[in-house]
Amino acid sequence: MSAAVTPPDGGAAGSPVRPETAALALFGDHVLDRRVAVSTGGVVAALGRLGVSEAAARTALSRMGRRGLLRTVRQGRQAFLGLTEHGTAVLHDGQRKLDGEVVDRDWDGRWTLLTFSVPESRRADRHALRTRLGWFGFGPLRSGLWVSTSDADVSATLAELDLLEHAEVFRAEASRWTDPARIAAEAWDLPAIAAGYENFLRRWADGGVEHLGELSRRILLGAEWLLLIRRDPVLPSVLLPQGWPGTPAAALFHTLRHEWARQAEEQAADVLESIVDR
Structure with missing residues (x-):
């Protein structure tokens, strides 16, 4: 699937993902719970592989620092980036979303x-x-x-x-004349959520952006999925329309994420210089 190399909004490889979201996916995969800090230049280079300009990448990282997600660790003249306590908590929360279901199978009504x-x-x-x-x-x-x-x-x-x-x-x-499915349809824009999953399936059905390496693909995949599940309340199937596209989309996401894990890790080791973060 073809994609623009450098979108005008500073996004990543023609996807709806912005640089900050891509950076969060990168830190979630290669920094979270590893007790390491990674070189700023390495992060900029990794985002550059997605078509993110150096200026856009550094702006995103500065913004994440101001939000209290990242902190700078200096070793000589070189700057490394580590997660703050707040950043770790945010990424753990996101990781639970990434690993979770898109349909609630245990709803008690x-x-x-x-x-x-x-x-x-x-x-x-x-x-x-x-x-x-x-x-x-x-x-x-x-x-x-x-x-x-x-x-x-x-x-x-x-x-x-x-x-x-x-x-x-x-x-x-819900009691009397109150229809739970109607409540769900009023509280959430289910057609828009479904359209997001359908677009994801179309974009990634053939493996996604084929010209990118596994590290870049996995970052984009995780970042795009996070954007989708942010909007999804994870409802029980009885409240969802028939043929809910979230289910096959989730299966595809987990398959590709696992398929690219080893090669993405090897490529990350080449581009991301790291130090022990105490």
Whole structure:
């Protein structure tokens, strides 16, 4: 499958992935839980193989540093990048998503209902809460009412944003005339999520961007998958349309990710100089 080498938005190999997302995938594969820091130049070179310009790569890495995800480790005149505690937690969370299912096979029929009211003076906190609720699999049903089919505990997020006193949570079942499938269709844009999976299947069905090496392919594959599952609340099959494309897409993702693992590791060793990060 052909792809533009250097997209105008600084993305990676014609994909919807931005440099920061590709860098996160790279650190998740080759830095997380390894107690190493990798050379800045090596990371820039690895992203360069995806068509990301040096300027775009360094801007993305600087942004990740400002967000508290990365820290600089110096050895002589050379700069290496290691994960912060926050960065490690973020990547562990993402790794759980990457390794997880796209269909909930253990749903007990109950919903988590979260209602909140945040003062207008705290608009930024309200926006941050909505963003994180989406990551936890919640969808907006009514104004100030979000629902999830999982028993996700968002108390830590609420406490971090100092919003515990502004929110209430309930566990409940649909009753009377309430159709759970209709609730799911209202709370989440299922056609858009399905279209994302269908595009993924078309893009990667033949192995994806054939002109790239396994390291680059695996970075892109993981980054694109992370973008998809960020939007997916992982619903039970009884709430999903027939022929849900997330299932074959997940099978393809895991197959390719495993297939390219060994060669990607060898190529990473060539491009990413590393030091022990204490």
